[in-house]
Amino acid sequence: MSTFRIPRIGPGALVAAAFIGPGTVTTCTLAGLNYGYALLWALVFATIGTIVLQEMSARLGTVGRMGLGEAVRRRFPGPLRVAAAVLVASAIGIGNAAYETGNLLGAGLGAQAALGGDIRAWATGIAVLAALLLWSGSYRAIERVMVGMVLLMSLVFLVTAISVGAEPGELLRGATVPAVPPGGALVALGLVGTTIVPYNLFLHASAARERFSGDGALNAARADSVVAIGLGGIVSMSVVVTAAAAAASGGLGSAANAAEMARQLEPLLGSWARIFFAAGLLAAGLTSAITAPLAAAYALSGVLGWSRDLRDARLRAIWGAVLCSGVFFALIGVRPVPAIVFAQAANGLLLPMIALFLLIVMNDRGLLGRAANGWLANTLGVIVVTLAVVLGARAVLGALS
Numbered sequence: 001m002s003t004f005r006i007p008r009i010g011p012g013a014l015v016a017a018a019f020i021g022p023g024t025v026t027t028c029t030l031a032g033l034n035y036g037y038a039l040l041w042a043l044v045f046a047t048i049g050t051i052v053l054q055e056m057s058a059r060l061g062t063v064g065r066m067g068l069g070e071a072v073r074r075r076f077p078g079p080l081r082v083a084a085a086v087l088v089a090s091a092i093g094i095g096n097a098a099y100e101t102g103n104l105l106g107a108g109l110g111a112q113a114a115l116g117g118d119i120r121a122w123a124t125g126i127a128v129l130a131a132l133l134l135w136s137g138s139y140r141a142i143e144r145v146m147v148g149m150v151l152l153m154s155l156v157f158l159v160t161a162i163s164v165g166a167e168p169g170e171l172l173r174g175a176t177v178p179a180v181p182p183g184g185a186l187v188a189l190g191l192v193g194t195t196i197v198p199y200n201l202f203l204h205a206s207a208a209r210e211r212f213s214g215d216g217a218l219n220a221a222r223a224d225s226v227v228a229i230g231l232g233g234i235v236s237m238s239v240v241v242t243a244a245a246a247a248a249s250g251g252l253g254s255a256a257n258a259a260e261m262a263r264q265l266e267p268l269l270g271s272w273a274r275i276f277f278a279a280g281l282l283a284a285g286l287t288s289a290i291t292a293p294l295a296a297a298y299a300l301s302g303v304l305g306w307s308r309d310l311r312d313a314r315l316r317a318i319w320g321a322v323l324c325s326g327v328f329f330a331l332i333g334v335r336p337v338p339a340i341v342f343a344q345a346a347n348g349l350l351l352p353m354i355a356l357f358l359l360i361v362m363n364d365r366g367l368l369g370r371a372a373n374g375w376l377a378n379t380l381g382v383i384v385v386t387l388a389v390v391l392g393a394r395a396v397l398g399a400l401s
Contacts, residue, residue, distance in 0.1 A: 123326075150287070
């Protein structure tokens, strides 16, 4: 008799850990404070879209036995290969450097809100922790840390959301009825943009290659993706729910940093508000501070044809450069909120290009055989890529206006 088994969380946890970063926590908090539950549907859509694209990445790594960067290098011939490599290398390098600044400063905000001290010192210390873990060169060690931190974030934000006693009817309406309140369009796009993260497509394919192998492991890889990413989406929704409940209880205001966000929750959670929120933000920043350099190393090694061994000096140089750029901008006093906003804008520009690369690769039966996309995967993928193009166009127009 067959028995039901809860799938072990693995590579999917890295994806969840990466997109539940300071930008996500900040954007979700502001969405809840300003618009209540009305924009929950955007997170539901974003979570489904993330699962669609990340399942393709997991399939590429599990069955195709290659990362997305390597697949791009194999798929495009001659000059196109060089152009694609340069484009991906430049985009991921610049984009992840922008992310890393926001990740380190976001984690520093959480530590500062809980323990005091200087945010730049905290950001530097967190960068050192990330560097030590990455220097170990052990994928399994990194994965275990990410699983633990995702579970911590889940516990913190889910317990907080449950404790505020949200109204089930309003929750259901906000999650299922697409509605954009006045002034909420950009926030709705931001919620999607902080969840569907382009560098995760590189990270997931390479991580799935490390953990799974062959057609027989495909179901396990898919289950891992759905469970871990679904949990990450629920965590993001929990932040919105908590902030919305705080606003409804009279904790209204404009939250510009972690301490102010935590104060919004004090009418509901009392003195524990600061500790709860700071712990969640610290975990979110730390996990993203590790995954962004890791994804950059995997992406660039793939498109350049280098070894995928994390102990390789070239990979260490890549993740080290991303970490150091984040530390540099943190130390010179870049303000956290603008850094996070800039990272989200970079995400809007990168996502259409990277998602399109993924769709092209996943339709190449010469590379993937029976594991190539079918009509359903392509239909869902096109919908997500179309939204990604809208996000990218909105980011460009916002920058020009």
